Amino acid sequence: MYRSEVVDPAVDVLAALAGDGAALELGIGTGRIALPLSARGVPVHGIDLSAAMLARLAAKPGAERIGVTQGDFATARVDRSFRLVYLLFNTIMNLITQQEQVACFRSAAAHLEPGGYFVIEVGLPDLRRLPPGETVRPFTVTDDRLGFDEYDVAGQGLVSHHFVFEGDRVRRVSMPFRYVWPAELDLMAQLAGMTRHERWSGWEREPFTAESTRHVSVWQKAS
Ligand SMILES: C[S@@+](CC[C@H](N)C(=O)[O-])C[C@H]1O[C@@H](n2cnc3c(N)ncnc32)[C@H](O)[C@@H]1O
Numbered sequence: 001m002y003r004s005e006v007v008d009p010a011v012d013v014l015a016a017l018a019g020d021g022a023a024l025e026l027g028i029g030t031g032r033i034a035l036p037l038s039a040r041g042v043p044v045h046g047i048d049l050s051a052a053m054l055a056r057l058a059a060k061p062g063a064e065r066i067g068v069t070q071g072d073f074a075t076a077r078v079d080r081s082f083r084l085v086y087l088l089f090n091t092i093m094n095l096i097t098q099q100e101q102v103a104c105f106r107s108a109a110a111h112l113e114p115g116g117y118f119v120i121e122v123g124l125p126d127l128r129r130l131p132p133g134e135t136v137r138p139f140t141v142t143d144d145r146l147g148f149d150e151y152d153v154a155g156q157g158l159v160s161h162h163f164v165f166e167g168d169r170v171r172r173v174s175m176p177f178r179y180v181w182p183a184e185l186d187l188m189a190q191l192a193g194m195t196r197h198e199r200w201s202g203w204e205r206e207p208f209t210a211e212s213t214r215h216v217s218v219w220q221k222a223s
Pocket of ligand 1 (some may be wrong): 027032033047048050071089091093094166
């Protein structure tokens with residue numbers, strides 16, 4: 001995810017949407033996208049819950065140009081408005097209830113200038129590959145890492161299990177998510193006063209089709 005062929009197309013799209021305005025990243029993490037976007041001249045502010053992630057960001061060159069707020073991006077407020085708000089790398093799914101995801105859309109809209117854009121990058125759930133009665137799908141199987149998504153279809157949730165082999169030890173991390181369909185995201189946008197502007201299957205603006213495994217969606221706040 002740090003390779004330039006992954007980062008650069010995302011930064012190109014975000015810089016074009018920000019124009020001469022400022023950008024707010026929800027779940028800024030260690031600045032994988034915020035730092036190169038800021039280096040393009042876009043003023044960037046970020047929100048993140050994790051003090052550890054923000055400390056890593058602060059240690060990187062260029063971080064002094066980025067404002068940060070520690071808090072929950074579904075509810076935290078930054079006291080200014082932005083041309084662009086963005087939420088990448090499946091991070092909308094870290095909000096594990098519909099109520100929190102709706103609150104996030106409302107918060108994004110509240111931070112936007114009229115006519116501003118909200119961008120989400122998120123994977124589609126692999127449910128078409130889940131046979132009836134089964135709940136687990138592998139998403140990575142390599143020599144040093146195994147990953148499985150465990151679906152709760154009735155509850156629209158999943159837990160991603162990661163097993164990482166480090167010498168003789170196995171490190172396990174299991175994280176809860178709420179998967180969410182594009183149509184539901186469009187409805188959340190509508191509830192927050194935004195309409196869909198674009199939907200691609202990737203940052204090169206590839207068409208979104210029935211075979212897409214993820215999407216980059218852009219909503220616009222009413223002018
Ligand atoms: C998958 S990382 C993505 C980081 C960065 N956006 C990127 O694309 O590299 C998700 C980040 O969101 C943060 N996060 C998750 N849930 C959050 C919440 N409810 N409020 C604020 N930050 C949150 C995590 O601490 C983590 O830094």
